[in-house]
Amino acid sequence: MPRKVDHGQRRREITAALARITVKGGLEAATFRQVAAEAGVSVNLVQYYFGSKDELLLAAQRHVAERVGRRFRAARLAVGEDAPPRDTIRAGLGVFLPRDAESRETTLLFVAFFVAALTNPTLYRPEAREVPDRLHGFLAEQIRRARAAGEVSHGVDPEREATILALLAAGLGQSILGGIHTPDAAADLVDYALARLFDPDASAASRHGPGLTNIH
Amino acid sequence: MPRKVDHGQRRREITAALARITVKGGLEAATFRQVAAEAGVSVNLVQYYFGSKDELLLAAQRHVAERVGRRFRAARLAVGEDAPPRDTIRAGLGVFLPRDAESRETTLLFVAFFVAALTNPTLYRPEAREVPDRLHGFLAEQIRRARAAGEVSHGVDPEREATILALLAAGLGQSILGGIHTPDAAADLVDYALARLFDPDASAASRHGPGLTNIH
DNA sequence: TCCTTTGCAGTACGGCCGTACTATAAAGGA
DNA sequence: TCCTTTATAGTACGGCCGTACTGCAAAGGA
Secondary structure, eight states, X not given: OOSOOOHHHHHHHHHHXXXXXXXXXXXXXXXXXXHHHHHTSXXXXXXXXXXXXXXXXXXXXXXXXXXXXXXXXXXXXXXXXXXXXXXXXXXXXXXXXXXXXXXXXXXXXXXXXXXXXHHOGGGOOGXXXXXXXXXXHHHHHHHHHHHHTTSSOTTOOHHHHHHHHHXXXXXXXXXXXXXXXXXXHHHHHHHHXXXXXXXXXXXXXXOOSSOSTTOO | OOSOOOHHHHHHHHHHHHHHHHHTTOGGGOOHHHHHHHHTSOHHHHHHHHSSHHHHHHHHHHHHHHHHHHHHHHHHHHHOTTOOHHHHHHHHXXXXXXXXXXXXXXXXXXXXXXXHHHHOGGGOOGGGGXXXXXXXXXXXXXXXXXXXXXXXXXXXXXXXXXXXXXXXXXXXXXXHHTTSSOHHHHHHHHHHHHHHHHOTTSOGGGOOSSOSTTOO
């Protein structure tokens, strides 16, 4: 077996090129030719490593999910293994609020694939729901922990609160991309929502979290 | 001026055909040929009424915004001019939770255009933000009304609560399209969120709204 | 050393794309 | 009546698309 090349590495290079192309131009600009040019390889090489367009898109979809997962694990690690639920939730939600170019790229790809999956049966696969499911599960678990510790009222339903927070984070991510909210305004809203959840009887607007910018 | 035809009507027929094509196949399937075939006219006629692809897409974008606006006004009318804020909000949010084919189509087009606008400068226009802005303004106003009437705590911030509710509705709409939530589950979540807002000290899960299915 | 496999480039093909151009039937105005 | 304008179809063109096919340099195994 001569001239051994790390296939995983090559595939990652190509899906990364696809990501860059998609950021400027959308998924419909992610053609074999454009991606190959961006990656600095021939069109045939993309075909060689992915076979068909559908396979390329599926691989890119997985690539994005992995990137979100990695960012998520990094955020949990940064906040500490056994941080209080509120801080853990804050950190987890922050993953979906893009601040730098890399997270903007990840977020945009994520929503682009989500919307594409609505009309493209090839992209409509159970794995696509994995990220939202895991976020929801994570939030629900943290809220249950908080409730057990008496940090939130017994009236709150962890499942429903988790869904609301997950949709809030996803929506804020999209809003930031669309220029409707700044990352700071989005982080402020997350803090406000958490204040309403954890300090329901306080004047929610006046005291929320340690500050604006350390959600990242 | 012979053979007078209602241009507005023709344009509406064609943008409606574009909507149907987009539902099956996404915006990238909305080509002149496909749209013309769906509308039962020649390719040239589409060009005749819209000039270029960009103009066609812009017109379709406006068409969708108008449809959302019409649904919204109908919902407000259905609930009554001076209904209590909580019911008015419920009705307004229900506009974004698709139940039938027509509202699914509208919702899908709306998110498709939103995502497309993220990477297509032609579609990134101030009017695109009009629908979310109006929803936010509507919600903030209703919450202010409720606060003035003592129906919600003075601690709530109408602006931020409005943003959270708007993002919740938008996110739930997308979730329904993606098969993550059923319309009933989404309506239940809206009721839960409203219960938390209007009855913060009650056991929120156990009493929310008049029932599941009369958000539509 | 030589052969086989691997990694890659180049080219070609059929198809769809947006768009420009031409033709023409019909209908109101002169 | 005839002419001009309008609404429509048809066709043609250059370009990009995904994909299949051919060719070839290089490197490990025999």
